[in-house]
Amino acid sequence: MLGDIVYHNPTKLYFGEHALDHLQEELAGYGPVVMLSYGGGSIKRNGIYDAVTAVLRAAGKTVVEDPGVMPNPTLEKLLDGAKMAREHHVDLILAVGGGSVVDYAKGVAASAWCEEDPWEKYYIREEEPSCRLIPVGAVLTMVGTGSEMNGGSVITNRAAGLKVGKVFGPENYPRFSILNPRFTFTVPQYQMVSGIFDIMSHILEQYLSGADDNTSDYLAEGLMRSLVVSSRAAVMNPEDYEARSNIMWTATWALNTLLKMGKAQDWEVHMIGQAIGAITDATHGMTLAAVSLPYYRHILRDGLPRFVRFAKQVWGVRPEGKTPLEIASEGLSCLEAWMKEIGVVLHAAELGVTEENIPAIVKGTFLLDGGYRQLTPAEVADILRESL
């Protein structure tokens, strides 16, 4: 049942090979001081840094450089960024990079003028900002997280061994996001396929929940079918512009609140994946890939009708002569085959996880109740062991 829902997503998306052409007109709507947040040196090697800073110069902006946003952005980095944003009276935070940089930018935007401890307020108590927010814009160079059009901000608190996702409301979504699929072409294959699996996982976390049949489920199936086709093409030829652009568009729509309407949502795969990420610094999408099949096989019988539908609608499994359990299992085998095809990590041991890590990972795993089966810590341990 769709139920009582509110949908509000004001982010402006500029998409395509000429998307960056819109940056100058957007900048006109913001004050003169722009904090340019980015990761390592890749954007300086692939021309994107030069292209963006050229526009900032032409627009007469004062640029405050904020490099070093790591793939799993830390609380320490966020607090440094917030301090810098406040001290420079930054008018806009322009995040250039992948989801980590955009997630980080949202955290900074809500922390620069926040009187309270942002980790406690946003990431633990999950409150809404009551302070002034600095506007955020994004130039995306890696796809998967959907951060360009949502309120997600996943931050790692190393000291506490926690990687937590806060979801801000629309007031702290990026005001605009520039999505040029070509900007994603220089991403290494490992990150590309990791992002692709992150997209699939986002859709599954929403779709594989709930007992009814609502419009969101059909939209989710559509996005998954598009992703399977486009990802196969992209893995064969990463320079296939059409495939890469469909993947980029799918990534945005997979996690901008549209698919969650009327859904209970699972997110346990992400909880386990994040817990792995907190202690290994492994690439996000690969942590999800490593645990997804063990998790779904574990809960299969608890959500059998939905897994049957998944098998038929997304993978084209033919039901004739098969029991529901057989159809559902075949669907997961199709998912596995696709995962092998695109080349994601299928064993957590490859990410550096060992039997000894399991208690710590279990401890860092939040147990959610939206999926078909509420897990106990012992079950999480089983799934992790299975995933090694």
Next chain:
Amino acid sequence: MLGDIVYHNPTKLYFGEHALDHLQEELAGYGPVVMLSYGGGSIKRNGIYDAVTAVLRAAGKTVVEDPGVMPNPTLEKLLDGAKMAREHHVDLILAVGGGSVVDYAKGVAASAWCEEDPWEKYYIREEEPSCRLIPVGAVLTMVGTGSEMNGGSVITNRAAGLKVGKVFGPENYPRFSILNPRFTFTVPQYQMVSGIFDIMSHILEQYLSGADDNTSDYLAEGLMRSLVVSSRAAVMNPEDYEARSNIMWTATWALNTLLKMGKAQDWEVHMIGQAIGAITDATHGMTLAAVSLPYYRHILRDGLPRFVRFAKQVWGVRPEGKTPLEIASEGLSCLEAWMKEIGVVLHAAELGVTEENIPAIVKGTFLLDGGYRQLTPAEVADILRESL
């Protein structure tokens, strides 16, 4: 190919049985004078008028009554509304009704302070507003048009025999729309199924165009599949809340610019339907239903791969042992069977169209070039004759 696209849709959607509860908090963001635009007396009979005006009173608003917005809103009515909005210095136009009222409200919003002739500026020259816009909010009581989350404004100029759709940009979309599926329960069956077909037609106008395979196509297929399931349930039991809510949500997402991304778009069925509407005052969705099958059968061979895909993905037509033409034709037969099942008009004669009307309808039909075949006026005449 998705190509270079811009997506921006800031409308806030409050959806569900308690959606109207959000009206009071929304009203706080607007000035004191609210123009209440609505149609005939139905909202006074079904309690919606009372519920809405109670909130307006509680919010301390001054209400300027604007009844009489007819199903095919006329230019004369729009100009009267614009004059009233200007004279009363209206701060918000609250449209309570179906798509016609919301379309009308957008036209008024852009005309009240417009120095030029709005018909010429917006509906003929298709320019953007350069004047102050009055904010618009909507409380939807009939679904189909998608007007609650787009810039569409279809106005009939009786004197000129033209029914024209202007598409405003996001600055003139409703700021918020209140979508309670129960508000649509009192709509007569005829209007309900007409709206359902309007939704299907909107999706087809976007989907049945272009030669490639992009994410928008998969989203469109998802929405069509959802609609077919929900409409069957709704026609059997119009009080099926789940079915009616999925239909309402599908209607909004069918025409809020998401599906058109990367699509050439057809819209010729709407052009012909609108031309019929200009001279008969027939219900919009029924004019589309009357001409759709003759139109699609006429262009089938020009877009064969897409009609094959439509047959397989939306209607589950099995391709084994059939030629592409057979598969495609079977798909249209499935569409026809569904149209009969839900009870739409399948012959334009039932709408009052006669052989004698055909030249006038052809004259009022804009010929667009986004579909698989660019029609000539003679072909439009053939299709109309076929549709009688």
